[in-house]
Amino acid sequence: MSFRNGPVIFHKNDGGTLIKMTHELIKIIGTYRQARAQGQRAVLATVVALEGSSYRRPGVRMLILEDGGMVGAVSGGCVEKEVRKQATPVFNSGIPKMMTYDGRYRLGCEGILYILLEPFEPSENLLEAFSQTLQERLPFTVSSRFEKSDGESPDFGSFIRIKGANLYFRAVAHITPNKKNVPLLCFDQDMEPCFQLVIFGAEHDAVQLCSLAAMLGWEVTVTIPSSEGKQKSDFPGSSNFMEILPEDFPLDRIDSSTAVMLMNHGYVKDLKCLIALKDIHPAYLGLLGPAKRRERLLNELMELEPQLRTDFMEQIHGPAGLNIGAETPQEIAVAILSEILSVVRKQNPIFLRNKPGSIHN
Numbered sequence: 001m002s003f004r005n006g007p008v009i010f011h012k013n014d015g016g017t018l019i020k021m022t023h024e025l026i027k028i029i030g031t032y033r034q035a036r037a038q039g040q041r042a043v044l045a046t047v048v049a050l051e052g053s054s055y056r057r058p059g060v061r062m063l064i065l066e067d068g069g070m071v072g073a074v075s076g077g078c079v080e081k082e083v084r085k086q087a088t089p090v091f092n093s094g095i096p097k098m099m100t101y102d103g104r105y106r107l108g109c110e111g112i113l114y115i116l117l118e119p120f121e122p123s124e125n126l127l128e129a130f131s132q133t134l135q136e137r138l139p140f141t142v143s144s145r146f147e148k149s150d151g152e153s154p155d156f157g158s159f160i161r162i163k164g165a166n167l168y169f170r171a172v173a174h175i176t177p178n179k180k181n182v183p184l185l186c187f188d189q190d191m192e193p194c195f196q197l198v199i200f201g202a203e204h205d206a207v208q209l210c211s212l213a214a215m216l217g218w219e220v221t222v223t224i225p226s227s228e229g230k231q232k233s234d235f236p237g238s239s240n241f242m243e244i245l246p247e248d249f250p251l252d253r254i255d256s257s258t259a260v261m262l263m264n265h266g267y268v269k270d271l272k273c274l275i276a277l278k279d280i281h282p283a284y285l286g287l288l289g290p291a292k293r294r295e296r297l298l299n300e301l302m303e304l305e306p307q308l309r310t311d312f313m314e315q316i317h318g319p320a321g322l323n324i325g326a327e328t329p330q331e332i333a334v335a336i337l338s339e340i341l342s343v344v345r346k347q348n349p350i351f352l353r354n355k356p357g358s359i360h361n
Contacts, residue, residue: 021059022191023217024072025142028063029130031071032120040066043087044120044169046158047074048144048187052103052111059142059189063120066091074115079103083115089152090117096170097152116146118157119170126160126167133162137193137255145184155184193257194219195283195344200246200273201263202228205288205329209261210235212333223249246276259284259340261320267297274301278312284340287318294318322349 032042045062062072062080064087074083079101086099096118103111122130133140141161147153159168197213199206202224210220214237221240224230232241242249246269254260260282264270270287274297277285287294298316302308321335322342342349352359 021061021189022194024061025191026134026194028061028072028120029122029127031063031065032122033127035065035069041091042066042120043090044118044158045074045083045087046116046118046144046187047113048116048146049114049148049185050111051114058187074113075103079113079115083117086115087117090119093152094119095152095154096156098146098148098150098156100148100150114146114148116144116156116158121171122169123167123171126169129162129165129167130160134193137196137257138163139193140191142189142191144187144189146187147184193255196221196253196255196258197340198223198254198258198260198282199263200224200261200269201265201288202230202234203263203265205332206261206263207235208329209263209333209336211237212330212337213237214239216337221253246273249276251277251280254280254282256281256283258282259286259344261286261288261336263288267293271297271300271304275305278305278308280312282315284343285316286320286336286340287316288320290319317343 028044035042043064045064047056047058047060050058056073056075060072060074062070062074062083064070064084068084070080070084073080082101083099086097090097096116099115099117101113101115103113130140142158143161143166144156144158146156157168157170159166161167194217196219197209198221199210200223202222206222210222213220219239220235220237221242222232222235222238223242223244223246225245226243228243232238235241254277260277260280262270262273262285264273265288270289278301287297294316297318298313302313317339320339321332322338324331324335324338326332326335338349341347
């Protein structure tokens with residue numbers, strides 16, 4: 001992380017963190033819509049800078065509602081009460097403010113958090129543009145202007161940049177001339193579409209994987225033939241439910257922020273899926289079942305598709321999952337999700353106690 005004086009600064013977290021933060025922003029905006037319908041005002045808290053270590057990193061957000069309700073988090077739970085208290089003047093004045101939270105003396109393990117508090121009243125234009133961006137799975141940027149000191153200023157504030165347009169979180173939002181004549185800092189956060197998991201399969205382990213992935217904030221698409229006799233409600237947390245054959249699956253839905261998991265419990269079904277998916281380039285492609293079954297599937301696949309790409313074969317993770325001794329469907333889901341995260345974030349799984357240095361790179 002770095003800062004410089006001036007109107008623009010770029011800071012990029014690792015992709016997995018950004019994807020998770022996209023999910024949090026979706027939840028915050030959804031909660032705001034409900035609160036607005038009830039006539040409630042809201043204040044947005046954003047961690048824009050950090051010195052030292054913290055439970056969470058810059059870019060995390062929390063929405064504070066007028067009735068005291070909160071959605072999101074800026075820490076592991078120890079800072080939120082203070083943030084809610086500090087938000088009261090923002091509700092009263094409508095002017096953004098900065099607060100610092102020095103966890104070194106209060107908690108003994110954290111660093112200094114710099115948190116921007118601002119009225120959150122996005123326009124309908126912003127809400128519609130954001131919704132369309134999510135549907136099209138496009139990237140966007142959230143920028144926050146601030147100072148690394150306590151105090152309020154109408155100069156502070158955030159906006160979302162979508163397709164080249166800056167849309168502010170405040171209804172009356174513009175960066176006014178800096179009365180203090182001190183250059184503002186700007187925290188720029190490039191955001192990616194929510195991570196997507198496509199599951200082919202309808203058995204109990206697919207249900208568990210769907211549920212846990214949704215808890216991570218992933219968009220989950222479940223795909224099964226109509227002959228399975230299942231429906232969307234059988235897969236808690238699923239975003240999409242498609243009753244189609246593998247060869248009819250729209251491949252343009254699979255991008256570099258998508259993991260695909262084959263869990264059909266049927267050899268022929270998995271083979272048909274592999275044939276249908278042979279041209280995809282996902283972030284992860286997993287196959288349930290033992291190594292012998294995988295080798296048999298791949299050998300037959302090569303016979304049926306002699307022009308098969310070598311990199312397609314190499315990207316298949318089968319048996320899917322990390323070796324954590326998983327036995328139950330729930331444990332197997334944890335093992336699979338853990339492997340997906342390690343692949344996407346390019347990490348070699350180890351015990352954290354054996355990792356030199358800090359937890360986060």
